[in-house]
Amino acid sequence: MTNFSLRRTVLASAILAAVTMIGVLPSTAMAYDEASTAAVNIDEQGVGLKGFDPVAYFTAKAPTLGNAAYSAQYDGVTYHFASKANLNKFNANPAHYAPQFGGFCAMGVALDKKLDGDPQVWKVVGGKLYLNVNKEVQKKWLEDVAGNLKKANMEWPSIKDKAPKEL
Template sequence: MLSIATMTVQRQEICRRRPGIAFFIFVTGLLALVGIDSAVQAATTERVVVNHYSGLAIEGFDPVAYFTDAAAVQGLPDFEAAQAGAVWRFRNEGNRASFVAHPEIYGPQFGGYDPVALGRGVTYAGNPRFWAVAGQRLYLFGREENRDAFVADPGRFLKDATARWPELEQTLAQ
């Protein structure tokens, strides 16, 4: 019984000597919660394909580069913008500014979901490495075969995907 009381007294003395530690832990926890809140918001959106661990849209690839460079180019952390509940990365400030001014043009259509899969009634996340620009819009595909089929006849796939997208979009979390 004496040793338990002694332990309690020792712990109380330690806490009295370091009152700033409890405050520091509280403030750190509060800041972490605020940071987690915005990360969770980005990670839980499903109307735009987002990496649930990083919060990055289209795996951090620059959506404007598909148009300007005709290539999948990795964006940089120095050039980011938040849009549609996701963090978008760009290779330079000009691309970031273009996207912020016109996200409806540069962002992938159907939120980055594969239009071939959408035409079948399935939401399947597109891979930024399998892409095509058709009708001045960016499309991402889950598989290379889907991209190749789409490129051969975009009109057919867009008709089906466009018809099914409103219903499928409603099933996705905001």
């Protein structure tokens, strides 16, 4: 095992142990279906972001619940929008508005995990939407956004098609 891999494994174990011990990683912190090998985090109806409008993070700069009357599909996910205007913006450039890492927690991905993404714990960085599992984990992620994104972007291709329970 390389020194980098060993450090990453130790760091991942330490962070997950710490957040679990202080109770900030709820039992529902894993993706909706822990056995799913899907690269997107969706509910039973195939809805992403738990029904929140992906465009609103960029326009209203706040999580905003969408309305099923304004829906679109992209990359195997149904998204709901708060308005027809947001739906039209999404349809014009869905890749810009869709959450990164399929809507899974960005810090989790950096640690080789597919944790549920909370649509109310978010950050737009470099014009892209990232979610975290909870505010405590987001605090850790925000300590080194560039470094954590670099790790997550390296890890995502190898974990995106694996079930969360396998990681």
